[in-house]
Amino acid sequence: MSLNALIDRLDLHGHIDSFNGFLSRHKPLFIEGDQERHFNYIEALDKLSFNAPPKVDSFHIIKAHLKKQGIMRFEQIFEIIKVVRYFRSLKNNGYEGIIGEWLKKIEIPERFGEEVESYFDLEGNFNEELDEELYGLGQRIKAIKDDINASMRRLLYHSKLSSYLVDTQIHYVNNEECLLVRGGFNHVLKGQVVGRTGAGFFYVVPDALSKNREQIRVVETMREVKFYEYAKRFSKVLSELLPFISFIDKEFDRFDHYQARVTFARAKSLSIIKAERSREIRLVGFEHPALHKPKPVNVDFSKSVLMVTGVNAGGKTMLLKAILSAAVMAKYLIPMKVNKHKSVIGNFKRFEAVIDDPQNVKNDISTFAGRMQQFAQLFSQNEALVGVDEIELGTDSDEAAALFNVILDDLIAKGQKIVVTTHHKRLAALMADRDDVELMAAIYDEEHRQPTYEFLQGIIGKSYAFETALRYGISNAVVERAKKVYGENHEKLNLLIERGSELERALKAKNALLDEKLAEVEAEERRLKEQREQLALNLEAERAKLKASYAASIAIAKEAARLTDAKAIHKKMNEANIALPKQEPIRKNERYDFKVGDNVKYRSAKGTIISLKEKEAMIEVEGMRLRVRRDELRPSGKPPKKRPKTEVHHKIERRGSLRLDIHGLRAEEAEEKMDKFLSDALIDGWNEVVIYHGIGTGKLSYAVKRFLKAHPKVKSFEDAPQNMGGFGAKVVRL
Missing domain, CATH: 3.30.1370.110 (Ribosomal Protein S8; Chain: A, domain 1)
Incomplete structure (x- = not known):
């Protein structure tokens, strides 16, 4: 399928047109070369500040003329100058990294700047002051025009002509100065009529100014000859620099691809995600650009087939389009709304969207026959991403279930990855037990009787045809009769499907709650483990400290044992006793029955109890409130000293600036x-x-x-x- 047809079927035209507006010149979406390398350059450019390039015409015609030694127009020459000047401005920014290294490789010949670029100003006008003869010709034209204006002013105030003048202004018709006069002017003014108003007045160019105009035409011809000489000279230089022009044209196209993606993503708050070398598609937070207020799509499509069932008008087709759209935009590095850090999109050689009804009066073909032609084309391809909307379209459901079951088998064997939407419960049931098939159902809100445009994986969804009919205005009596015709067995099957969906949703909700609880338990387990490890470290440190203390005491005692003087022995034994670690007295775990308002002692401070819990208490100590353990409190007979109350007044001065x-x-x-x-x-x-x-x-x-x-x-x-x-x-x- 062609890219334009694919974009049309996936409703991406608006998004792509918006992106194309950020390109300096129109070009295909695909960037030639290694997409991984291009993505790295785009990411590097996204970290930099830069001005968008100017709008530039294609160099295709320009290069063709230069190859044939043709003479270029100044407008064509300036297109090349715009590209060169833009690259020069980028190089002057002094970028680092891969962008800086790339720009260093773009060397602009000095000859181009001296012999071509220097003759044009920023707007692309030829700088005539650089050529004395051209400048003189320009001044001559200006002087002649001044003479014309002066002559016209004299005519405006001529007494004989004043009665024929409609106004006292100089008018311009076909770039010629003329007067607006009434009929009968030819008695006092000789000239050429170049226009007429609806009121019957005439625009007249006086014959007296014909000589001046002829002078201007002569001088203009001389200027054109001079400009032609310059165009010839510039074209000769550019022909000799054709390899450089071809090179910078290619590099500009490449940079234009990068900057358009970066600026488009910045302007629309989008993400750029590249296609991975896999066949997996996992979307998190994807929003199709054609929808005004879309619900983000979250889907795990890692198997060969994704079969989407469920309620009518519940968003199945848009889900199919969303999956294919994300894969297409990732392949061409087009910015999209998606969580780029959690999403994975595989790379596919081809895309096929079997979405529209193929029946057409012109081709004299039925819906089912058209679908068979489309599927026949799929068998000639390998490793494509295929989307099929309403696979059962146009034929008997039971026969179609068997047929499409076999067709999908063969397509999977050829390496196709397929997204299918269907109302065929039989087809879904036939493929439900396969390991390479993923089921997904559109969810229906029974309470409000409307689809939620959300999806649940792992189940077969009910179509809710009767409920949809009621929602769109079909009478209740008609729907009830239809239910009777449909039969109790089918209705029971639908109820079982819906009950399965409800149980699946309830199970997923319970799993989510269990995952949350499990995360809390794991966090507590990690905290206890860290606490246990810290206690072990503290215990080891205390052991080392005790060993050092006992070793020091034993050393002193051994030294005392070697002495003979009783007084010296006594002295050494006292030193050894001092070196031993002191054993703190064990206090009884007394329990006091405190009340709010009791005066208590906490370590060396005295305070008052503000509130009590089973193991904790809030006390006020010298104006501060402390949360402490109850077993650390002791009764205190005297109330704590009240500190004088201090009031603080502050005035905020304006310190900020704009x-x-x-x-x-x-x-x-x-x-x-x-x-x-x-x-x-x-x-x-x-x-x-x-x-x-x-x-x-x-x-x-x-x-x-x-x-x-x-x-x-x-x-x-x-x-x-x-x-x-x-x-x-x-x-x-x-």
Whole structure:
């Protein structure tokens, strides 16, 4: 399937058109070369600040003319100059990393700058002051035009002509100066009528100015000859520099691919995720760009077939489109709304979307026959990602179940990965026990009688055809009769399916609760383990301390044993006794019956009990409240001394400012400055401030964005307007 047809069927045209608006010039979505390498460059560029490139025309015609030694127009030459100047500005930013290394390889020939680029200003106009003859011709034209204006002014105030003039203005028709006059003017004014108004007035070019106009035409011809000589000279230089032009054209296309993805993702708050070298698809928080307020899609599609069943109008088709859309955008590195850190998207060679009804008057084919043609084409491919919407479309359900069961078997054997939506409970039941098939059901809200647009994996869903009919206006009597025709056995089957769904949902809820409890138990287990390890370390330290104390005492005692003088022995034994560790007296675990308001002693401080629990108490000690263990409290007969009450009055002075300049600071210093600056601004009541960080290498700009995103009081921020610093500053809203 062609990419355009695929984009159309997946409702991605609006998203892709929006992305194309960020490209400097139109090009295919696919970036030639290694996608892994391209993704690394895109990630590196996303960390830098840069200006978007100018809009540039394709070099295809330009290069073809240069190969044939053709003469280029100034407009074509300036297209090349715009690209060269943009790369020069990027090189001047002094980027580091892989972007900096890449830009260093782009060497601009000095000859291009001296012999071509220097003759054009920023707007692409030829700088005539660099050529004395051209400048003189321009001055001559200006002088002739001044003479024309002066002559026209004299005519405007000529007494004989005044009665024929409609107004006293000089008008321009076909870039020629003329007067607006009434009929009968030819008695006093000779000239050529170049226009007429609806009111019957005439635009007349006086014959007296024909000589001046002829002079201008002659001078303009001389200028054109001179410009042609320059165009010829420039074209010769560019022909000799054709290898460089081809090289920089290719590099500009590559950079344009990168910058468009980065700027599009920044503008729309999207993520760029690359296709992995696998066949797994796991989406977390994906939102299809065609939906206004979509519910995020979370799906694990690691098996060969994903079969989606359930309620009508419950979002099955959009789920199918979401899976294929995410895979397509990952392959082409198009930004999308997804949790890039938790999602995995495999890489597929081809994509097929069997979504629309193939029946058409022009091709004289039935729905089922058209579907068979589409499936026949799938057998000629390998390793494709296929989406089939309503696989049973157009034929008997029982026969279709057997047929599609075998068709899916063969497609799986050819390496296809298939997403299927179906109302066939029989087909789903036939494939439910297979290890390579994943079931998913659209959920229906029985209480509110409407789909939830959410999905549950591992079950077969009920279609809720009767409930959907009621929701869209079919009378209750008709639906009740339909239920009788449908039969009790089928209804019981549906009830069993729904009961299974309810049990599955309840089980998943219980599992989630158990996972939460298990996480708490594991956290407590880790805490106890850490506490046990710390106690073991403390015990080992105490043992070492005791060993050292006893060793010191034994050494002193041995020294005393070698002495003969009784007085010296006594002295040494006293030293040994002092060196032994002191045994603290064991206190009885007394239990006091305290009440709120009792005066107690806690260690060396005295206080009053504020509140009591079984093992803890809250006491007030010298104006401070402490939570302590009850067994550490002792009765105290005297009440604690009351400290004099001190009142503190403070006045906050405005310290904040509306602007902060952090040019030249390191990231850590800048974050410290910004933290204090934003705190002061919040205290002073500012709701919008400006931070100037400059452009530089982009590191400081990246640090500023990272800090502002993490700050809890920052509502939003954006690049400042051009007159306030542009990309070198951020406007922060608090």
